[in-house]
Amino acid sequence: MQSDTTTAIRLMEAFAERTGLGSAAASQRYLWTDAFALLNALALYRTTGERRWRALAEDLIAQVHGVLGRHRPDASRTGWLSGLPEQEGARHPTRGGLRIGKPLPERGPGERYDERLEWDRDGQYWHYLTKWMDALSRAAAILGEPRHQAHAIELAEASSRASCRARRRGRRWA
Numbered sequence: 001m002q003s004d005t006t007t008a009i010r011l012m013e014a015f016a017e018r019t020g021l022g023s024a025a026a027s028q029r030y031l032w033t034d035a036f037a038l039l040n041a042l043a044l045y046r047t048t049g050e051r052r053w054r055a056l057a058e059d060l061i062a063q064v065h066g067v068l069g070r071h072r073p074d075a076s077r078t079g080w081l082s083g084l085p086e087q088e089g090a091r092h093p094t095r096g097g098l099r100i101g102k103p104l105p106e107r108g109p110g111e112r113y114d115e116r117l118e119w120d121r122d123g124q125y126w127h128y129l130t131k132w133m134d135a136l137s138r139a140a141a142i143l144g145e146p147r148h149q150a151h152a153i154e155l156a157e158a159s160s161r162a163s164c165r166a167r168r169r170g171r172r173w174a
Helices: 003-019 031-048 051-068 086-091 126-143 146-163
Strands: 166-168 171-173
Touching (some): 003 031, 031 051, 031 126
């Protein structure tokens, strides 16, 4: 095995252990990092053929959707961001978007903007979401799992509705 692949394996094993993928550690999800980790796991699966990387990719997707597709534990609301009932939300975990996983909650209505705190606030950021959409699309192709493409499309639809607002002759369009 080439040294680059060996290095990637060591880094991914450490990432998995540290963030609760296949380990006893608490799950720590952060959408930007997780998107790159998913791409790495997929590349290792294709390069090595080892099923453990496929399993890691599937576990990562499940954890991201199960954690970041739901309201924060410290939020007043509970359940899926989409508002769907539990079982339907589990089938469509990206329909309401995904949080990015930062430590502080979003700024509340009427809460004063604080540039220092804003970097640590959770929410849904377009560039994070598009990175996850890309990773899911690649997972669908590499793993032969169409549901991942369906989740990428649902995320694109949800984030487009929320992010792309314009006015044309007094009516909203996206």
